[in-house]
Amino acid sequence: MLYEGVLRKMQTENGNPIQYYLEFENDFIHMNQALNRRIQIDFIKFQCLGTGKNEPIYRQGFCRSYFFESAAAGEWIMKPELSKAHLGIEDRDLEYEKKAQLQPHIVYLANSSNVKVGVTRKSQVPTRWIDQGAHEAMEIVETPNRYLAGITEVALKAHVSDKTSWQKMLKNDIEDVNLAEWRDKLKDYIPSEVADYFIDSNSETHLEFPVLQYPEKVKSLNLLKTPSYTGVLKGIKGQYLIFEDQTVFNIRANEGYYVGIDFL
Incomplete structure (x- = not known):
C-alpha cells in the first residue's frame, strides 16, 4: 500500500517500547508495525511547512523566505x-x-x-x-x-x-x-x-526504543542524492529510522520533503 505526504517529525507515545506514528494529511503509519518490513521511500517534491509551496527546504521544514520571516523560526x-x-x-x-x-x-x-x-x-x-x-x-x-x-x-x-x-x-x-x-x-x-x-x-x-538491530556504522540517507531508497526497517530511535544495511534516515531533518512510502 502506498502512502504519500509531506514529512513532519514522528508523533510518539511513551511506552515499553515507545510507539511511533508518521502522520500525513489524510493518513498515518504506525511505524512500530513496520519493523522487519521492506520499505521504499521516494522523494517527490518539496512542500514548505509554512507556505505549502514547492520550494527548496532551508531549515526546520521551511523554505528560505519563510524561515527568515516567520515567528515560528x-x-x-x-x-x-x-x-x-x-x-x-x-x-x-x-x-x-x-x-x-x-x-x-x-x-x-x-x-x-x-x-x-x-x-x-x-x-x-x-x-x-x-x-x-x-x-x-x-x-x-x-x-x-x-x-x-x-x-x-x-x-x-x-x-x-x-x-x-x-x-x-x-x-x-x-x-x-x-x-x-x-x-x-x-x-x-x-x-x-x-x-x-x-x-x-x-x-x-x-525510555525504551523499538530497535531490533543497532548499526555498527551509520550511513545517512540523503533524499536529494538518493531520491529512491529501499531497505528493511530494523529500529526507530530519536527521530531516526534504522535499516538493516546500516542506513539511517532522520525524519526531523527531512521535514518539508513530500515523499511516497510503500511496503514491499
Missing part, C-alpha cells in the same frame, strides 16, 4: 537565552512569542550518547527526550518562562555538554552515568535568579 527557538517576550519586546510577532515563551520551561539532563543539558517546554516532556534518543533523562530546573531556562542552559553548558553525538546514539554507544549526581554537581552553577526553581529531588525517566 525566530532565533530564540534555538537560543532560548535570546527570548524577550517577558520584557514585552517583539522579535517577529509578540503575541506568538508570548504564547510560546511565557509558559513553564524545563532545564533537563539527558543521556543519549553522553550527558547533556537542554531546554524544553514543560508540555514537551518526555517528547523532547524521545526525539533526542535519550535512554534516560531528568528535570533539574522548572522556570516560568523560556528566558530563565535559556540563561540556565548557557551557564551549565560551560560544565556539561549541550550536544548529542547522533552517531553514538544510533549505535547505542552510551555512557553509564548517574544523572542525580550530575544534577547535584551542577547546582552551584545555576544563576542566582533561577536558584529558587531548582528541583533538588527527582528521579530519572527511562
